[in-house]
Amino acid sequence: MLALMLIAATPLPDMAVPDGSRLREGSACYALTREGKPIGQTWQRVRAATEGSTPVWDIIVHQRVGDGRFDMRDHFVLRRGDLTPLRMDSRRNGVEHVRVRYDGRTIQVTRPDKAETQLSAPGTVWDGNLWGLTFAALPLAEGKTYHLPFFQYDKGLGHFTLKVAGSAKVNGQDAWLVDADAGDGRTVRYQIGKDPAAELGTESPMFGQHLGGDCSALAEP
Structure with missing residues (x-):
């Protein structure tokens, strides 16, 4: 009985639902660091578009490390709501690495070198490769903990656990400090602008990402 009472008394994480209207069109450049030393750049662009009759955010995240030894460009089309x-x-x-399609009922994964896979979606999920902007769209509040289910093409289904650890000034902007765990026990601290809502940077024991740097080689129209 005591155990049941303790469980009932423990606050449960809120099921988070992003609000896409918090995001703004624009682009940003980030410097990637390892143990405080620059190792590359990330360029991010958010643009409003329409997919059929559906308003969407068209998002590109392009990361380059070590003068091009590693280059990853992710492209997302998300319902704007x-x-x-x-x-x-x-x-x-x-080179094309993977394509993922979501229709609300199934998730289809296509790779150039493997057979196509398809699985049933258990419910609403978000894309597990887009962290910062997804977190920026959440109704973040001091001391709150959130769960957000996701699908990631290598890991499969999972959920983010997010804890709002506090607030700080980041580049002169008021920001939430959000500790994010994708289920592997490794926490990354995100700096999320309060108004406007935006990804300002990340911190982890070894790697970091902060506004700045030169993304001229990555920028697209």
Whole structure:
């Protein structure tokens, strides 16, 4: 009985639902660091578009490390209302790596070198390759903990656990400090702008990402 009472008394994480209207069109450049030293760049672009009759956010995240030794470009098309995905594709070093399609009932994964796979979606999921912007669209509040279910083409189904650890000034902007865990026990701290909602940077024991750097080689129209 005591155990049941303790369980009942423990606050449960809120099921988070992103609000896509929090995001704004635009682009940003980030410097990638390892143990504080620059190792590459990330360029991110958010653009409003329409997929059929559905308003969407068309998002590109292009990361390059070590003068091009590693180059990853992810492209997402998400419903503008709640950021649920319609499709994503990823290229590595300029070559198609994977394509994922979501229709609300099934998730279809296509790779150039493997047979197509398909699985039933257990419910609403978000794309597990897009972290910062998805977190920025959440109704973040001091001390809150959230769950967000996702699908990631290598890991499969899972969920983010997010804890709002506090607030800080980041580049002169008010920001939430959000500790994010994708289920592997490794926490990454995200710096999420409060107004406007935006990804300002990340911190982890070894790697970091902060606004700045030169993304001229990655930028697209």
